[in-house]
Amino acid sequence: MSEATTPEESPDFDAMTRDIAEVPAVEVIVTVAVNLMSAAAVKLGLTEDGDEHKDLDEARKLVHALAGLMDASATEISSFHAAPLRDGLKSLQLAFREASVVADEPGQGPGEKYTGPVYG
DSSP: OOOOOOOTTSSOOOHHHHHHHHHHHHHHHHHHHHHHHHHHHHHOSTTTGGGGOOOOOHHHHHHHHHHHEEEETTTTTTTTHHHHHHHHHHHHHHHHHHOOOSOOTTTOOOOOOOOOOOOO
């Protein structure tokens, strides 16, 4: 059973639109990339909770999406932003290789379609 929201509780979409309109595209791209990295790290078991949230199938999807975003946005964001994101991506790809029981062939791991083979 759902409750109806009152006007005071409903989101102010006009304010949200104004807020997002003020954010530079580079900042949005970097924020999304960092969120993907964080989620992938959790799914790879790289957090304090370790194996509690480990799910390599989910991690593969997140790392692949991050690599695609990095590939698509490489010319749009400066190397100041791109370099640490690329380093983080490579670290996640290596962590995935180490965590996998059955290793992917070089070039077939998550995101390697975009980054090229990652060797561990």
